[in-house]
Amino acid sequence: MEQSWRRAKAAFAAIALPPLTWLLLFFLIPLAVIWAYSFGENTGPVTIDLTGTFANYLRAIEPIYLEIFWKSILIAGLTTMLCLVIGFPVALAIAFASPRTKTWLLMLIMLPFWTNLLIRTFALVAVLRENGYVNFALEWLWNNASWAMTLAGFQPLGEFEPLKLLYNNAAVVVGLVYVHLPFMVLPLYSALDRMDRSLMEASLDLGAGHLRTILLVVVPLAAPGIASGVLITFIPALGAYLTPDLLGGTDSQMIANVIERQFKRANDWPFGAALSFLLMYLTFIAIAIQTTLQRRADRRGA
Amino acid sequence: MSEAATPRPRRERPGPLEYLRRWPLRIMVGGTLFFLYLPLITLMVFSFNDSRRNIVWEGFTLKYYEKAFSNASLIEAFTNSLTIAFATTILSVILGALAAVMLWRFRFPGKTAAEGGMALPIVVPEICMGVAMLVFFARVMPWPQGLPWPANLGAIIIAHTSFAFPFVATVVRARLASFNRELEEAAKDLGASEWRTFWDVLVPHMQPGLIAGALLAFTLSLDDFVITFFTAGPDTVTFPVKVYSMLRFSISPEVNAASTILIVVTVALTAIGLHLQNRNAQKTKA
Secondary structure: OOEEHHHHHHHHHHHHHHHHHHHHHHHHHHHHHHHHHOOOEEOOOOOEEOOOOOHHHHHHOOHHHHHHHHHHHHHHHHHHHHHHHHHHHHHHHHHOOOHHHHHHHHHHHHHHHHOOHHHHHHHHHHHHOOOOHHHHHHHHHHHHHHHHHHHOOOOOOOOOOOOOOOOOHHHHHHHHHHHHHHHHHHHHHHHHHHOOHHHHHHHHHOOOOHHHHHHHHHHHHOHHHHHHHHHHHHHHHHOOOHHHHHHOOOOOOOHHHHHHHHHOOOOOHHHHHHHHHHHHHHHHHHHHHHHHHHHHHHHHHO | OOOOOOOOOOOOOOOOOOHHHOHHHHHHHHHHHHHHHHHHHHHHHHHHEOOOOOOOOOOEOOHHHHHHHHOHHHHHHHHHHHHHHHHHHHHHHHHHHHHHHHHHHEEOOOHHHHHHHHHHHHHOOHHHHHHHHHHHHHHHOOOOOOOOOOHHHHHHHHHHHHHHHHHHHHHHHHHHOOOOHHHHHHHHHOOOOHHHHHHHHHHHHHHHHHHHHHHHHHHHHHHOOHHHHHHOOOOOOOHHHHHHHHHHHOOOHHHHHHHHHHHHHHHHHHHHHHHHHHHHHHHHHO
16 A cells, blocks of 8 residues: 555655656746747847746647648658558557567567667768669669560660659658657557457457458457557657658758747747647647546446 | 477478468568668668769778778767766666665655656657757856867767756666565664665665666767757767768768767667666566
């Protein structure tokens, strides 16, 4: 049983004070300061007056910024969906592998996770750029196809045009999927691993195919895992800064890039603060939706 | 999965639930691993390539490693990153363990709020935390300029600890769930002081959680770019920030070499950590 703090006041103080003080001083106060700034105005190059104005929030819901918010949600949503579509079969295969293979596959999925995010994104740039390996492979295929056509007596294909795979929205989505795939696979795996397999066997014995069994039996059983995988992929993807910055073009800015610009080049801290808090509220809404769905599912299950 | 234990002839059809032995899933898993590893492996391989264009293999060389090692600012950034990661790990393990014990052991008013507050740094988007730290260290608590190394890294260490210690707390608290509270009472009945009980009974039980948490804090700190990008000054550059600015100019094989070193360092440290943890787990079992 938990102990009441009154029964051991000294111990409680010694244990609770350091983490709580740290949290207050170096996390809550900084957040409170930008929250206050979001109601302020720039009155000089470095002075901000806290006037209690809502102008920053009004500016944030102008069409141009609303569009960026919407676009960030779309990109993060698409990323999450792709991660789910790729991650589910992978997690399924791992969950049903032999114990040895399972350990190895899990290690292989986790390993990129420990490598620096910046390095991973940079590695992707080297693969996707115009003189990168993907275009290199395509060129090779193209030239061979061209050679094969001349052998067959046709006109050779024209000069190979490298594809522009970088600096567009698709590159951002590819980059985000690349970075966030382990986030999706691990919760899915742990849900599938815990699942009661006799239900699947029953479904297969009663004549349902594999696809029907997976869609009608496995997916509902793994729903909590899917929901948490979706959430922990969606949240970081929504606030992603580095991926759109390095892989995106001029039109693929996400909300984090706009926030960064307000705090660095544009030097409009109050507006950047308002945008930050809007992004945070969006994150909280996503968490709240997930929690509500989860609770409803639990109640149905009980 | 009892049938997995019995040896089966090679060419038999896969059992109903052996999804990994079915070709669509094999292609899926293989494709995913290829997608995850192709960029990293090419990056590492081409750090040994004797060509500036960095695309055709032109022979083995170590010259980019020599270049990276003689690049003083790169080495400085690397040292900074490791120093910050070590300091962050120590602070986060202490604070995280205390937070975990606080939430596990006590009933107190405002506990739900404390739990929520501890979860906040985990869910708040990195960019928001980054700008909050920027404003905090610019206006509220300016970190003195021109301090000798490593004191000049203080602001970054504080920022990293703020997001890393709640992760440690989560890991340690999960471990504490399996602790038998009666052991603590027994120790106290036998006359051990509060401190002795904590140190000799609770801490040994928490140890695997502490190691896992330390590992997590270290990697989180070493990996972080966004929050550091906002807290770092011109003379406190970390490795990711340095690589980022090198990328802004041009992609040179030197960056490949430096990145390869960092990948090897992190993977090696994680392997050591996991090994320690496994050995510990076996010791507890035995």
